[in-house]
Amino acid sequence: MFVIRCKWVITRAIDIMDNGKALRRKLPVKKAVPLEAKSAAFEHTASYDESISGYMRRQFAGNGERSLPLRYGTNPHQKSDAELFAVEEEMPIKVLNGAPGYINILDALNGWQLVKELTDATGLPAAASFKHVSPAGAAIGLPLNDAEAQSCMVSDLPLDPKKPSLAAAYARARALPADPLGCPSHS
16 A cells, blocks of 8 residues: 555555546546545554564664563463564663563553552552562562461561561562452451
């Protein structure tokens, strides 16, 4: 498909053929419906821009330090066209294990945003857990007493019961499923 600008707005090859037939027969040329024509032209331009953008990203992605292919779904055979590209010289994230998927990146970004908001609002360390773009747990790092540390399965960690910590926030955010609120009681 291509766009031609002339006296009439013609946006698709089929329009050119229809109007060409009309001109040969000396019939009135069908003018394109303005909204339909604008929409078709915009779609074509967006498609073109997307193609050029994809080409340029791949040309300048370097030796893989500026791009990260993303999985689709949970099965390794499911291929995805999604990729994460960095504008900077290297990726702003580092994958420590496995092959992340598109949803994993969204979970990480949503978690980061929630943790930042909690930390900014409270001044305390915070942690969040997301599963399929939904928050599964979030907490601030209030100290854990012995019972809370036991219920969160972190009693073997050297946590200071008087000092807020990131480890305590993480333990609370990933609390056992038996606790529907995601945090042990403070009674």
